[in-house]
Amino acid sequence: MLKSSIRTIGVMTSGGDAPGMNPGIRAVVRAGLAQGLRVLGVEDGYEGMLHGKFRELGPRDVGGILQRGGTFLRTARSMEMKTPQGQRQAIRNLNNAGIEALVILGGDGSLTGGTMLMQQGVPVVGIPASIDNDIYGTDMCIGVDTALNTIVDAIDKLRDTASSHNRAFIIETMGRACGYLAVRAGIITGAEMVLVPEVETPFEDVVAMVDDAYKRGKAHAIIVVAEGASIRAQELAQKLEDLDLGFDTRVTVLGHVQRGGKPTAFDRYLATRFGVKAVEFIVSGQFGVMTALDGRDIIPVPLQQVISKKQTLSQEALAMARILAR
Ligand code: F6P
Numbered sequence: 001m002l003k004s005s006i007r008t009i010g011v012m013t014s015g016g017d018a019p020g021m022n023p024g025i026r027a028v029v030r031a032g033l034a035q036g037l038r039v040l041g042v043e044d045g046y047e048g049m050l051h052g053k054f055r056e057l058g059p060r061d062v063g064g065i066l067q068r069g070g071t072f073l074r075t076a077r078s079m080e081m082k083t084p085q086g087q088r089q090a091i092r093n094l095n096n097a098g099i100e101a102l103v104i105l106g107g108d109g110s111l112t113g114g115t116m117l118m119q120q121g122v123p124v125v126g127i128p129a130s131i132d133n134d135i136y137g138t139d140m141c142i143g144v145d146t147a148l149n150t151i152v153d154a155i156d157k158l159r160d161t162a163s164s165h166n167r168a169f170i171i172e173t174m175g176r177a178c179g180y181l182a183v184r185a186g187i188i189t190g191a192e193m194v195l196v197p198e199v200e201t202p203f204e205d206v207v208a209m210v211d212d213a214y215k216r217g218k219a220h221a222i223i224v225v226a227e228g229a230s231i232r233a234q235e236l237a238q239k240l241e242d243l244d245l246g247f248d249t250r251v252t253v254l255g256h257v258q259r260g261g262k263p264t265a266f267d268r269y270l271a272t273r274f275g276v277k278a279v280e281f282i283v284s285g286q287f288g289v290m291t292a293l294d295g296r297d298i299i300p301v302p303l304q305q306v307i308s309k310k311q312t313l314s315q316e317a318l319a320m321a322r323i324l325a326r
Contacts, residue, residue: 003284003285004284004285009038010040011039011040011073011105012102013106015129015130017070018144022065022069022072023268024274024275025275027274028103028279029057032279038098039056039057042054045074046076046113049093066268069259069263090117101123104125105142107130107135108307115307124288126290127274127278128306134178135311136311137309138290140270140293142267146261149264154252155185167248168221168222168240168247168248168250171233174256175228177228178226178313183313185224190324191222191321193206193223195225197226197229198313201229206223207245209221214246215246223236233251273291273298277291288303289301289303290303
């Protein structure tokens, strides 16, 4: 296998943080050092790149982080990086630091930024890290499994109190424009209904479900609403409350608790595999790609493809959520 001449790489996290980013960084550092490379961490994402915030990382710098959520390199979005001047400044900083290739852990926006750097001559390998699981080309992103487990635990707890008070609970999950977390959580917790951005659910259907659940004597009604759905949880709850269908209605917006927490075994292992593979791609001269989970394998998917297509919601999962809620 052809070996590239690269001796120094950078690693950074960008966009919304995701549990598992630390195991991913750790894997890039340890695998890079094992290949005889120097590894520099870019602190504070693209904002840090813009200001030359780099730090050499040795094996001890990534000790004791496997089990920690968040990203010890921190992350930040940067509007300036969307400008040619910003990109030129960032590339000057990378060159001055001697960084010859970059591993970027992040979501859609971060990988788009990586493609821009790639187009200006910076070799980049992307690692999908976003709890939304909205990145095309990979079965799973880092952080999704941990976020899903957080959501499931929260809904299980909310079901206890909902049943004790004979209430309808509207629970809002993250996901930006993707309903993956909401649908999976709905199936796994047996929610009565799931509302997602990808499918328009008439308000009348929600009313009919809540009305029917109450009349059938159900102890509660759990409705999981993805934040990108056409109606937000607070508004839906108010409209149901005004109709006085029998249940009292309450709302819980899970918010950023879905982004934290100790990475699960699945996320730690996925992130480790992605990190090791990213270094392998760099050493073998494969740039402009993203590490992607394809069934049981980690494969390279061209970044251009990743950022130009949208991940679709599983119709099978959506159907399951509906059938099992009856
Ligand atoms: O992309 C991850 C995500 O958590 C989305 O689900 C959510 O809409 C967004 O980030 C929140 O962004 P911020 O952390 O900047 O408020």
